[in-house]
Amino acid sequence: MADSKSKTDYTLHVYFTRYSSWGSRVELILSYFHIPCDIKLYGMNNPAAAPPARFAKGLLPALQVGAEDEDFVIADSLAISEFLAEQHPELHLWPKDLKLRALARTAVAQMHSGFSEIRNTYATNFLGKYTGNIPLSESVTMEIRGMVELWSKARADTKKRLQELGEEDEGFLFGGFTIADAFFWPVLWRFRSYQLPLTGISEDGLKWMAKMWNDPTIKLQIQEYFRQARNPLSKIEKYEDIFRSNFDIEYGQFTEDWIFES
Incomplete structure (x- = not known):
């Protein structure tokens, strides 16, 4: 793996990322931009795989900076991402263009603080697969529509801006892969896991989804x-078969050979 620094300066403390929407974002950023980092994985509510005591009362993920300074720890996925962007400006974790950078930050802020109905109704579980009569409340349906509109508008605004600049569009939300794509990565799992509707999504929005699912680096993360x-x-039992009392819903798991089809 290519290094952006000569040695590993970071340790990421995180719950197993196959369940962790917050942690998987940071892990994907580190992986995509080849930022060297030791990753320590822990089990949630599992004494046999619990995090160190000093992290037990805090939220994970947490990024420890420097092996000798245990007090230099950054919590919260957005704070960690911003720190990494500052530390590695040459990698362009945010878009280079001022306008696209502002749009990307706006989208990330919306994802970071919003869409609570989707978050609270559908637990994150990368392997989980639900089929049948998946519940869709009115408030959830509104958020799903807003999410799809956000993706579609991001791609439309980005295409227009990059054409103005005469620059290549790689097909990610804001051109090249950025923090924004990482922040929407876990919600793509939810759309897959729970068969959430994509009604109203643009063609370019669908192409972005395919870009994410088929990207070689992201496929390595999937492995x-x-x-x-x-x-x-x-294993986190409470995130497995969350509708187990609903006999109209069948629970299974995706396999590694699954392919996104729009």
Whole structure:
């Protein structure tokens, strides 16, 4: 793996990322931009794989900076992402263009603080697959529509801006892969896991989804989730078959050969 620094300066403390919407974002950023980092994985509510005591009362993910300074720890996925962007400006974790950078930050802020109905109704579980009569409340349906509109508008605004600049459009939300794509990565799982409707999404929005699912670096990250699943300590029971009392819904798991089809 290519290094952006000569040595590993960071340790990411995180719950097993096959369940962690917050942690998987940071892990994908580190992986995509080849930022060297030691990653320590922990089990949620599992004494056999619990995080160190100093992280027990805090929220994970947490990024420890420097092996010798245990007090230099950054919590919260957005704060960690911003720190990494500042530390590695040459990698362009945010878009280079001022306008696209502002649009990307706006989208990330919306994802970071909003869409609570989707978050609270549908637990994150990369392997989980639900079929049948998936519940869709009015408030959830509104958020799903807003999410789809956000993706479609991001791609439309980006295409227009990059054409004005005469620059290449790689097909990610704001051109090249950025923090914004990482922040929407876990919600793509939810759309897949729970068969959430994509009504109203633009053609370019669908192409972005395909770009994410088929990207070689992201596929490597997907392999990591399946490796974690082979470790019994990684299992979080409360995120498995969350509709188990609803006999109209069948629960299963995706396999590694699954392919996104629009």
